Every structure is written in structure tokens, then in C-alpha cells.
Amino acid sequence: MQLEKYKVDEHNHQHLNNHQRKLDFIAADIDGLDTILQKLAAFQIAIPSWALGTGGTRFGRFSGGGEPRSLEEKIDDVGLIHALNKSSNSISLHIPWDIPENAAAIKALASQHGLHFDAVNSNTFQDQPSQQHSYKHGSLHHVDKAVRKQAVEHNIEVIKYGVELDSKALSVWLADGSNFPGQLNMRGAFERTLESLQEIYEALPADWKVWVEYKPYEPNFYSTTIGDWGQSYLLSSKLGKKAQTLVDLGHHLGSTNIEQIVSLLLMEGKLAGFHFNDSKYGDDDLTVGCINPYQLFLIFNELVEGMDARGMNHATGIGWMIDASHNVKDPIEDLLQSVEAIKIAYAQALLVNQPALVQAQQQNDVVLAQEILQQAYRTDVRPLLAEARLRNGGALQPLTLYRQQAVRNQLIKERGALTVSTGL
Ligand SMILES: [Mn+2]
Numbered sequence: 001m002q003l004e005k006y007k008v009d010e011h012n013h014q015h016l017n018n019h020q021r022k023l024d025f026i027a028a029d030i031d032g033l034d035t036i037l038q039k040l041a042a043f044q045i046a047i048p049s050w051a052l053g054t055g056g057t058r059f060g061r062f063s064g065g066g067e068p069r070s071l072e073e074k075i076d077d078v079g080l081i082h083a084l085n086k087s088s089n090s091i092s093l094h095i096p097w098d099i100p101e102n103a104a105a106i107k108a109l110a111s112q113h114g115l116h117f118d119a120v121n122s123n124t125f126q127d128q129p130s131q132q133h134s135y136k137h138g139s140l141h142h143v144d145k146a147v148r149k150q151a152v153e154h155n156i157e158v159i160k161y162g163v164e165l166d167s168k169a170l171s172v173w174l175a176d177g178s179n180f181p182g183q184l185n186m187r188g189a190f191e192r193t194l195e196s197l198q199e200i201y202e203a204l205p206a207d208w209k210v211w212v213e214y215k216p217y218e219p220n221f222y223s224t225t226i227g228d229w230g231q232s233y234l235l236s237s238k239l240g241k242k243a244q245t246l247v248d249l250g251h252h253l254g255s256t257n258i259e260q261i262v263s264l265l266l267m268e269g270k271l272a273g274f275h276f277n278d279s280k281y282g283d284d285d286l287t288v289g290c291i292n293p294y295q296l297f298l299i300f301n302e303l304v305e306g307m308d309a310r311g312m313n314h315a316t317g318i319g320w321m322i323d324a325s326h327n328v329k330d331p332i333e334d335l336l337q338s339v340e341a342i343k344i345a346y347a348q349a350l351l352v353n354q355p356a357l358v359q360a361q362q363q364n365d366v367v368l369a370q371e372i373l374q375q376a377y378r379t380d381v382r383p384l385l386a387e388a389r390l391r392n393g394g395a396l397q398p399l400t401l402y403r404q405q406a407v408r409n410q411l412i413k414e415r416g417a418l419t420v421s422t423g424l
Helices: 005-027 033-042 071-085 103-112 145-164 186-202 229-239 258-267 293-309 331-350 354-362 366-377 382-392 398-404 407-415
Strands: 090-092 169-172 209-213 243-248 271-276 319-322
Touching: 005 382, 005 398, 033 331, 033 382, 071 090, 071 103, 071 331, 071 398, 071 407, 103 145, 145 169, 145 186, 169 186, 186 209, 186 229, 209 229, 209 271, 229 243, 229 258, 243 258, 258 271, 258 293, 293 331, 293 366, 319 331, 331 366, 331 382, 331 398, 354 366
Parallel strands: 169 209, 209 243, 243 271, 271 319
Antiparallel strands: none
């Protein structure tokens, strides 16, 4: 289904006075309001194709109804999100869950919604019915050359799909690792992974990147072959300029200082981008900002400061993407919440008085440095996001409008109550 523009306009008209009052209140204290609004309007977050259905756990899966049954319907759902928030203008595909059989038609459909294709994601963490060799004991690090070859060829095939869709990056996450001490030679596993990635790297078009994701544990519980940012950085450094490290917020051990990792990767020009989500325990894939919004703000503070130091465009300098999978929420509502949380953290980081912070740091004024950060963090920036959306043609309150229009009920009528979307 499509959300007609007049419904967005009616909604905005209804909420305009209230919005203006809130905006005026915050605008009075902000220097360079228009610049901030322009940055917010330009800032877009890619939606992964696997987040549009209700996610499962290893114990079960409870479909929410009206889930997209095809790639076309997934694109329609991202189109809906983008029509509401004007902040999600791209989709990241997962191969083989979302193979574009007719790339030209898929691209045309996406562009009708104002969408393009972000990074393509390969999958060597599951066995597909058609494949010859199993990934039970890993893929790019496998001891058997034939398995590695199959995994390399899959990644090269994913690049080919991506080229047809005008994607510019291959995102690689490996489940490779070991469950028990002694199961594998860690150095050998790393060297084989590097060798396999080198073959994939050679197949990248000139204007492409490969993003190397890391994760400390799960599905393997003793070692993961690309287990942390150091191992990813080592690989991407050895591979070359087109390889960078991808940071998934959920892929860290508890209390890891992610903002410091981000700061150093940015300094080295090796930060590929983000997979946003939130977590309390591990790779929980919860809605962005639902558990630890302060950490998200501190990460964005390092991002804004670090990108400005390198003269990078905030919107296009690195990849911004959600990686989450939900088993109790309406996926569209959840994604609207996640995008909002990301942009709130970004807006707050834009409000940090950087010259004053630098001065406080130079003077070792620890108290003032904290005050400066928290002054920005404790500002309610939601009217700024709403204004940026309004200027872009989106809804002042995307979630409210989504519910008022009973979109999920319409999707259930169109697609049925028992549809299941491909994904985890
Ligand atoms: Mn991820």
C-alpha cells in the first residue's frame, strides 16, 4: 500500500500549531538552526530487508500478520517508512533471502518510493538447500579449500547482484569460529579468512567497499574468527583501501567503550559504518535507543567530532544502517522508533558546544566537560527532527499517523494474517 501525500498534509496541518510552539521554544537557544535542520534533513538511515518481518528466536517465531511476502513488498514497506519519516531512503538486501530476479524492475519500484540500494549482505552462516558444501564448521576460514571456494564464490555473486542494483558495498559477517578449545588453530583460521577475503576483495568494482563486521560470540561460544574490532581492523588494513571495519552496536561484550573504538577507526579512515540496535545483555537486536540512549549519544558525539576533524559529510561519509530483528513489535513501528532514536542522538551531538568542550579539556575542567556533554544530551531535540521531516515532506508524528491510518490492518487485508517474511 502507499500512503497518499494528502493524508500526511492533513496530519501535519492538524499538529502544526503545537509543533510550532515547541520548535520556537528550543530554537531560541540554538545558534545556526538552519544548518542543523539541513543536516538532519540530509541524514538517512538504511533499512535492512530482514527487519520488515517479525524476527524469531531459537525458541520460536510468532508472525505479526501482513508481513511482506516478497522483495517487492519489502520495498513497499520501506517506502511507507520513508513516506512517513523522510529519513530512510535506502534498503540493504540480504542474499540469498532477497535475490532480485529482475534488477531493472526492482530498481524502478524502489525509485518510485524515492529509495536506492545500500550495502548488500552475503550469507555463509546458513546452509542453503542448493549448496554443495556445508558451513557447519565455518566458511571463509574453513580448513577445506573447497568450502572456502564456495563461500568466496557466493560473496562474488552477491557483489554481482549489488552491481545490478547500484549498491556500492559488500557487507560481510561471518559466523566462523569454534565452540571448544583446541577445535581450530586460531592463527590458521585468521590466515585462511584473510586469503578468502583477498579473493573477494579482488572482485570488488573500483568504486566499491567491503565492510568487515566483527562479533565476539554467538553462534560460536569459544572463539570467533573475526571477534573484535582489532581483528577486523587487522584484516581491513591488510586487504587495502577498499576494506573497512563495520561496527554493529550489539557485537560487543558488556560495558565495552564503543565510542572509543569509533573514534580511533574514524581517525584511521577505517570506519565503514554502523549497524544500529540496542541491547542489555548481548546481541539482543532491540530497538535503537531503548536501553542505553546516553551511550548512543556519546557515540554520535565522537562521530560528529571525528567526521568534522576529517572534513567528512555526515550523511554520506560512512554507512548508516539498522540491524535489528524483533519478535514482539510491529516491525514498521519498531523501525520508525529506531530511526527516530538515531536522529535524536545525532541532533544532540550536533548541539555539543565543541569549542567550549575543547577548552574544558585543555584546562582539565572535568566537571565542565561533563556539563557541556549533558547540556546537549538533556535537550529535547524532537521538535528539530519534526521540523526537518516537515521540510522534507514527511509527517510531524510518523508513528501517530501510522496508527491513525491503521496501516498494519490494511497490510493484513492485502497480504493475509499468516504471512512469513524471509529472514532470521
Ligand atoms: Mn550486524
